[in-house]
Amino acid sequence: MLVSIYRYNPDTDDKPVMQEVEVQLPEGKDLMVLDVLELVKRKDPGVVYRRSCREGVCGSDGMNINGNNGLACITPMSEAVKPGGKLVLRPLPGLPVIRDLVVDMSIFYKQYEKIKPYLINDSAPPAIERLQSPEDREKLDGLYECILCACCSTNCPSFWWNPDKFIGPAGLLQAYRFLADTRDTADAERLAELDDPFSVFRCRGIMNCVAVCPKGLNPTRAIGHIRSMLIQHGT
Amino acid sequence: MVTNVTNLGRSGLHDWIIQRFSAIILAAYSLCILASFVINPEMDFEKWSSIFDNNAMRLFSLITLFALCAHAWIGMWTISTDYITSLQFGGRATFLRLVFQAACVLLIAVYLLWGIQIFWGN
Numbered sequence: 001m002l003v004s005i006y007r008y009n010p011d012t013d014d015k016p017v018m019q020e021v022e023v024q025l026p027e028g029k030d031l032m033v034l035d036v037l038e039l040v041k042r043k044d045p046g047v048v049y050r051r052s053c054r055e056g057v058c059g060s061d062g063m064n065i066n067g068n069n070g071l072a073c074i075t076p077m078s079e080a081v082k083p084g085g086k087l088v089l090r091p092l093p094g095l096p097v098i099r100d101l102v103v104d105m106s107i108f109y110k111q112y113e114k115i116k117p118y119l120i121n122d123s124a125p126p127a128i129e130r131l132q133s134p135e136d137r138e139k140l141d142g143l144y145e146c147i148l149c150a151c152c153s154t155n156c157p158s159f160w161w162n163p164d165k166f167i168g169p170a171g172l173l174q175a176y177r178f179l180a181d182t183r184d185t186a187d188a189e190r191l192a193e194l195d196d197p198f199s200v201f202r203c204r205g206i207m208n209c210v211a212v213c214p215k216g217l218n219p220t221r222a223i224g225h226i227r228s229m230l231i232q233h234g235t
Numbered sequence: 236m237v238t239n240v241t242n243l244g245r246s247g248l249h250d251w252i253i254q255r256f257s258a259i260i261l262a263a264y265s266l267c268i269l270a271s272f273v274i275n276p277e278m279d280f281e282k283w284s285s286i287f288d289n290n291a292m293r294l295f296s297l298i299t300l301f302a303l304c305a306h307a308w309i310g311m312w313t314i315s316t317d318y319i320t321s322l323q324f325g326g327r328a329t330f331l332r333l334v335f336q337a338a339c340v341l342l343i344a345v346y347l348l349w350g351i352q353i354f355w356g357n
Contacts (some may be wrong), residue, residue, distance in 0.1 A: 161315070161317045161318065161320060161322070162317070165237045194247075195246050196247050197237070197246070197313075198237040198244060198247070198316075199237060199252065200247060200249035201251050202317075212337065214306045227251070230247075231248065231252075232250050234246070234248045
């Protein structure tokens with residue numbers, strides 16, 4: 001199997017290059033892309049990438065696999081590469097490259113921080129915990145599962161163009177996660193922070209985020225809900 | 236929240252609503268014009284001109300003209316803030332964006348005044 005991998009060290013290289021490495025895959029096994037990357041690393045220990053849990057929970061190994069963003073650890077080779085094709089690995093697009101497949105995610109986290117990703121409730125806390133009905137808890141399904149791998153935001157043209165102003169699908173999914181939480185009492189403040197032409201309204205609904213989310217979440221729908229809430233509060 | 240903006244409605248929600256309402260007006264007007272051609276298959280200048288002699292049609296045209304200008308400005312402003320940014324043009328971005336936006340404002344103003352003159356002039 002031929003693997004084409006993006007190599008770039010900004011400290012020493014003038015420009016990035018695609019390095020081709022031939023690796024031998026075991027017969028009869030559908031390896032994950034991360035396994036193949038480990039085989040590449042055995043041949044060339046200088047290849048740099050992030051990884052941790054290897055089961056789609058930590059979100060460290062988000063990368064561009066044959067043109068689609070995804071988690072290397074849960075993307076099977078059979079899905080990533082057409083028969084007879086080669087595996088092409090690039091860093092997540094739109095973020096500065098630190099080295100090879102490792103990107104600087106500072107701006108992504110900055111946008112996440114903007115939406116205040118924590119419960120705000122000024123009333124006195126009860127003795128044990130703030131209870132929620134099963135129906136209210138259900139409203140958080142499809143929202144809380146996000147692992148912040150950045151596959152969605154770095155697949156969004158609006159985020160490429162305005163990464164400093166547009167919150168991005170990952171941040172907005174989490175913004176709605178707290179807007180939808182019945183225990184949170186800061187809806188008005190949260191919505192006021194989002195009502196500018198960039199934070200939410202740069203989403204054009206092209207659904208690239210939905211297409212690549214490794215957890216099968218739907219940020220576009222969450223953004224639609226935020227828009228509806230803004231309309232309800234603002235008109 | 237992003238506050239340094241020169242958009243039309245001063246908030247994202249305003250622009251979003253203005254763009255959608257203006258789109259509905261533009262679509263309705265387009266259908267109206269299309270219907271006038273269907274109703275008058277032998278359309279000539281006399282008939283065309285008489286349609287716009289009607290005050291209701293003139294008013295509808297004026298509203299559509301305003302809707303078109305608002306729609307165009309929101310669209311062009313969005314395009315300029317998507318594509319003419321410091322990521323693409325570095326330090327020159329602000330100057331280029333300002334020139335582009337000024338040209339759009341000028342063009343839209345000319346179209347608006349010219350349109351009013353056509354519909355409501357002699």
